[in-house]
Amino acid sequence: MEILVLIIPLVTSLLFWLSNNKKVLHYINIAGSALLLLLAVSVTGRFIMQGLDSLIFLSDLFYFDYLNLFMLDTIVIVSFLVSVYAVGYLNEEFEHGLIDIRKLKLYYSLTHVFIFTMVLVVSTQNLGLMWIAIEATTLASVFLVGFHNNKNAIEAAWKYIIICSVGIALALLGIVLLYISTVGLFGDPHNSLSWVFLYENALLLQGSVLKISFIFVLAGFGTKVGLVPMHTWLPDAHSQAPSPISALLSGVLLNSAMYGIIRVLVIINKNLGSNVYTGRMMMAIGLLSIAAAALFILPQKDYKRLLAYSSIEHMGIIAFALGIFSPLAVYGALFHMLNHAFTKSMLFLCTGNIFLKYKTREISKITGVLKILPVTGVVFLLGIFAIAGMPPFSVFASELNIIIASFEAGHYYQGAAFIILLALVFAGITSSMLKMFFANNVSEQVIHGEVNKSGTIVVVIMLCIIAVTGLYLPEQIGAFLSSAAAIVSGGM
Numbered sequence: 001m002e003i004l005v006l007i008i009p010l011v012t013s014l015l016f017w018l019s020n021n022k023k024v025l026h027y028i029n030i031a032g033s034a035l036l037l038l039l040a041v042s043v044t045g046r047f048i049m050q051g052l053d054s055l056i057f058l059s060d061l062f063y064f065d066y067l068n069l070f071m072l073d074t075i076v077i078v079s080f081l082v083s084v085y086a087v088g089y090l091n092e093e094f095e096h097g098l099i100d101i102r103k104l105k106l107y108y109s110l111t112h113v114f115i116f117t118m119v120l121v122v123s124t125q126n127l128g129l130m131w132i133a134i135e136a137t138t139l140a141s142v143f144l145v146g147f148h149n150n151k152n153a154i155e156a157a158w159k160y161i162i163i164c165s166v167g168i169a170l171a172l173l174g175i176v177l178l179y180i181s182t183v184g185l186f187g188d189p190h191n192s193l194s195w196v197f198l199y200e201n202a203l204l205l206q207g208s209v210l211k212i213s214f215i216f217v218l219a220g221f222g223t224k225v226g227l228v229p230m231h232t233w234l235p236d237a238h239s240q241a242p243s244p245i246s247a248l249l250s251g252v253l254l255n256s257a258m259y260g261i262i263r264v265l266v267i268i269n270k271n272l273g274s275n276v277y278t279g280r281m282m283m284a285i286g287l288l289s290i291a292a293a294a295l296f297i298l299p300q301k302d303y304k305r306l307l308a309y310s311s312i313e314h315m316g317i318i319a320f321a322l323g324i325f326s327p328l329a330v331y332g333a334l335f336h337m338l339n340h341a342f343t344k345s346m347l348f349l350c351t352g353n354i355f356l357k358y359k360t361r362e363i364s365k366i367t368g369v370l371k372i373l374p375v376t377g378v379v380f381l382l383g384i385f386a387i388a389g390m391p392p393f394s395v396f397a398s399e400l401n402i403i404i405a406s407f408e409a410g411h412y413y414q415g416a417a418f419i420i421l422l423a424l425v426f427a428g429i430t431s432s433m434l435k436m437f438f439a440n441n442v443s444e445q446v447i448h449g450e451v452n453k454s455g456t457i458v459v460v461i462m463l464c465i466i467a468v469t470g471l472y473l474p475e476q477i478g479a480f481l482s483s484a485a486a487i488v489s490g491g492m
Contacts, residue, residue, distance in 0.1 A: 002043055002057050002064065005072065006123060008036045009116035013109045020101050022094065026087045029108050033076075033083035036115070040076040044069050048480070054196070056125070063125030063196060066483035070334065071122040071259050074341050075252045079115050081458050082251075085349050086111070086244040088452030092356050093242075098148070107147060107242070114140040114248065121256045127175050127193045127263065131168070134224060134260055137253055138164045144245045145237045156236035163233040167223025171260070174216030178264065181209040195263050202270035210268050214278060217264045218285070224257035226312050227285050227319060228292040235296075238308035239361065243352025246304060250311045251345030255337045258318055265322060266488055275325035282323030283414055289316025290421040297428035302361045304351050306432060307344065310387055313425050314340045314395075320418060321402045322488075326409050331485040332401030338481075339394040339466060343387050346462035349455060350380040356451045366436045372448055379459045381437055386466055388426040394470035 012032030016025055047055060047069060055064040064072075090107065093099045099107070117140045120133040138161055146157030175193070182192045182205060191197040198205070223230035238246045265282070269275045293313035300306040314336065321333035351361075353376040358366050370377035386393035399422065406415035450456050469477075 001039070002055065002062070004039050005036065005043065005119055006116065008032060008039060009112045009119060013112035013116070016105045016109045022101065022104065025104055025108055029083050029087065032112060033080040037076045037080045040072050044073055060194065061126050061129060062123050064123070065487055066480060067487045068122040070480060070484040071255065072119060074255065074338055075115070075118050075122065078251045078341050078345050079248065081462060082244045082247050082345060082349070085352070085452070085455040085458040088455040089242070089244055089352050089356070092451055107144070110140060110144050111245070114144065118252055118256045122259055125195045127178065127195060130260055130263070131172055131175055134171070134221065134257060135168045137256065138168065138224070141245065141249065141253065145241045147242055147245070153240040156240035160233045160237040164224055167220045167230055169220070170216050170223070171220025174213045174220055174264070177209055177213035177216065181206040181213065198267050199270060202267050205271050207271050210271050211277060214264060214268045218261060218281060221257050221260040222285065225254050225261065225315050227315055228289040228312065231289070231292070231312050234312060235305045235308040238311065239302055239304040243348050243355065247345040247348040250308070250348060251341040254311060254315055255341060258315065258337065262322065262488055266490070269325065270490065275323070279323040279325055282319050283411070286316040286320030286323055287414065287417055287421065289313065289319065290418070290425065294421055294424040294428055297425060297432065300432060301363055303363050303433060303436070304348070304361050306429065307347055307351065310425070310429065311344055314344070317399065317402065321405065324402070324405050324409050324411060325489065326405050327485060327489045328401055328408065329405035330489045331481060332398050332405055334481055334485050334488070335401065336395070336398035339398050339469070342462050343383060343393070343395055343466050346459050346466070347380065347383045347387060349459050350376050350383060353450070353452055353455060354380070363432060363436055370437045373450055375450055375456050376459065377437060379463045382463060384429060384433055388429050389422055392467065392470045394466045397470050
């Protein structure tokens with residue numbers, strides 16, 4: 001049954017080409033996403049109920065444990081909510097003549113292929129196949145970034161594929177070096193790229209080669225994550241893509257690439273016997289990413305680009321936590337990946353409603369959002385405070401875990417710098433975007449009322465999720481997160 005998580009999105013992507021009826025296309029989209037969600041929840045439930053530690057299928061190529069089930073569930077839940085939102089969003093674009101049936105079919109088909117590639121990333125235990133899947137995420141999503149075929153969108157798409165392809169080539173070199181570190185140690189080359197096998201035999205690997213391998217993996221996959229200084233594709237791609245795609249790019253794609261770093265990081269740390277080597281690099285690049293985001297957020301005039309730089313900040317937060325590598329820090333990193341997935345996806349979906357209403361992404365041209373879009377405006381306003389780390393939302397909870405972990409581990413200066421940078425980002429986001437909500441000089445040409453009613457319900461649901469989990473994390477979810485964190489920190 002597990003193999004169906006890979007089959008369903010592929011089959012769904014093909015079904016769109018069997019009909020030219022707009023409603024049928026919408027139904028296929030929602031049905032495919034819902035079926036994938038139900039299957040992922042079913043696999044996770046069976047995994048927990050049977051007390052499994054791992055589940056291997058298809059000749060050991062594919063593998064589930066608590067860590068990649070956590071990643072899988074995050075991807076499919078966010079993808080389902082985005083798919084529901086996309087129906088109303090695309091209807092609005094269709095009615096305004098921005099897309100036709102062919103473009104609608106292309107959008108849906110590529111989106112489900114994109115979802116398939118992310119599911120593939122987190123479902124395989126073979127590092128070579130994982131590298132192929134991460135590269136495939138770029139190929140599947142680049143046409144979605146340039147979906148509207150205007151000058152800026154095409155430029156962003158080219159920038160995206162060129163920079164990420166260079167980065168993924170560096171990651172390939174890192175994986176090749178990881179393979180070289182096993183040469184002569186194992187009789188069966190089939191296992192030489194198996195994450196489970198490499199982790200179990202990490203102490204036998206050649207440490208000097210592994211150190212070099214990690215540098216290339218961090219630079220390569222870090223490009224896809226959007227870590228500074230390999231981040232330059234991200235603001236353009238996130239701002240030019242349709243808002244549902246921006247939500248997937250920021251909410252789950254970045255996490256998928258970070259997952260690749262995590263799998264290699266764990267092997268290196270076990271081989272070296274500590275996280276000192278990797279930790280210094282991860283903490284440094286994490287703080288650098290947060291600092292760069294704080295700097296670049298201030299002059300932004302495009303609200304989607306501003307949110308894109310916020311994504312760079314939050315990937316930096318996760319990298320910083322993984323650099324600390326204590327059990328609490330790893331738990332905080334995974335919890336933050338979950339929180340960022342829902343919060344940033346929600347914000348990008350809100351920007352879709354705002355764009356449909358105001359027809360612009362310039363912050364200075366948008367006023368009175370709370371008056372024009374009362375529900376979307378409230379969700380977006382609260383979401384800005386949430387992503388900036390204000391209580392009682394879940395981002396605050398995970399950031400607090402990371403801050404405590406930093407000081408508990410004795411990283412006092414780094415922890416202090418972390419807090420200061422978070423405060424600067426908060427000041428930058430709020431000072432730039434609050435003017436959109438409260439101004440009274442609203443243009444009479446802007447019609448009051450929500451657009452995309454089903455999409456508005458989706459963002460409200462996402463707001464409820466991040467509000468509830470910020471105040472109370474259900475015991476089952478907390479235990480699931482703890483089990484995933486134990487795999488990363490060495491508690492397999």
